[in-house]
Amino acid sequence: MGTTAVRIYISVDIEGVAGVQHPRQGRLGEAAHEAARLLMVGEANAAVRGAFTGGATEVTVADSHGPMSNIPPDRLDPRARLVQGTPRPGSMTEGLTEDFDGLVLIGWHAAAGARGVLAHTISGRAFAEVRVNGLLAGEPTLFGGHAAELGVPLLAVSGDDCLCEEVTAQFPRARRIVVKHALGAAAADSLAPAAACALIEEDVAEAVRKAGCRAPEAPCSPPLDLRVTLTQQAYADAAALLPGTERIGSRCIRFGAETHEEAIRVLTAFALMAAGLD
Template sequence: MAGDVNAAIEGALLAGADEIVVNDAHGTMRNLCIEDIHPAARLISGYPKPQMMMCGLDGSFDAAVFVGYHSRSGTGGVLAHTISGGVFFNVSYNGKPAGEFAINAALAGAYGVPVILVSGDDCLQEEVKEWNPAIGYVTTKNAINRSCANCLHPETVTRSIKETTERMVKCCREIPPVKLEEVDVEITYKFPGFALAAASIPGVEMMDPITSRFHAAGPVEAVDLLMAVSNASNVYSNGLY
């Protein structure tokens, strides 16, 4: 992963970027070692943190690059899940299925920041096209199933990430952000009872034992509530048997 991240950094530098922030955003969010990251970048590491996968982002940035992403829960992509693999079966934004790419791209869009490049498997590429076909994409592998992939060689991948990042940074002002104003969020859970746990959060309504919904004023608030729901459900899941 450090190699892919550094390839994106190098591409951005070649295009003239003068400030680069890397946010470690998977699992414990302590996967990347600062010693392995290009010295031109800063690294945000650790969990929990504000805005989670988009920590550090604000309107001062010109663009966002998503490296090493996966498709949403319920698809055939490698490691397919949405936020919490043991809790969420499906998340929808305004009636449209939304994985981590869409959720985070919408949050970036709330600040007027476009996502200009995503890397991941072929299943995720289809999701990206559905939300914004102008975004550049680097396919790193083809999914065979959730735990098996036909992978490209790392040198091929890093070269493609570097070249595509450089090209997309140069035209970043031409890429529209994913813009959502208000967001109606609906969550389907993997187990009964999670919706009951989530209903303890103000504004979250239990529809049935495996479904919740809430209304958010925008993508930033939506992410805050999604994380609160995820945390409440994970606490509940500790008592499952």
């Protein structure tokens, strides 16, 4: 008798990783980033180990921070596939399909406009706040919502306590893994990396064991009404050029989307436009 395939998708960011609390740690080329990306791949590997211990037969890891080329490929657990590079159509969940059995988010952070270590949504440069159907939206709101539309449940999330409070409210059945407590925008009380990795490995294993019992959930249902506050008026000037957008303030843009994937693509376009104006 053949073994039933269990496919797990792990998206890894850097701001929610234990030991990361300063913007320099997320900037490619900075000396601080070299150390931070090793912490990032350490937590990625802990999640991969946990997924396989919990019964996964296939694991995909998506490098999902900034340029999305942070994880040293030769440091990643060789059992996992690695998605890297940007821009890419699916952004932080590129390649996620209905064939996966669960989504795990490692090293993620709180939403733009909320309290938390290095809190932002998609782009700290571009967005001061993103609301979906009136709800303050972070990256789990968007990408967990996209997964739910595919029929894939959000199984577990790791990051600071502020992120985990957001996830508790929006995805109450997802496992929350607190690896640090926010003391400010660039300050944290963190577990040691080894302790954080041990916790992630244990909790991801347990989440994957229960994946078959989990139904997808999402805080927002289509059609989606997005109201986006940009950080600069010039960014809103550019965003307003896109068809389907409505200017509702000096820095505010409104648009509609039929799916979370569509919303993510428009927001990604806004972020790329903002980057091009600097």
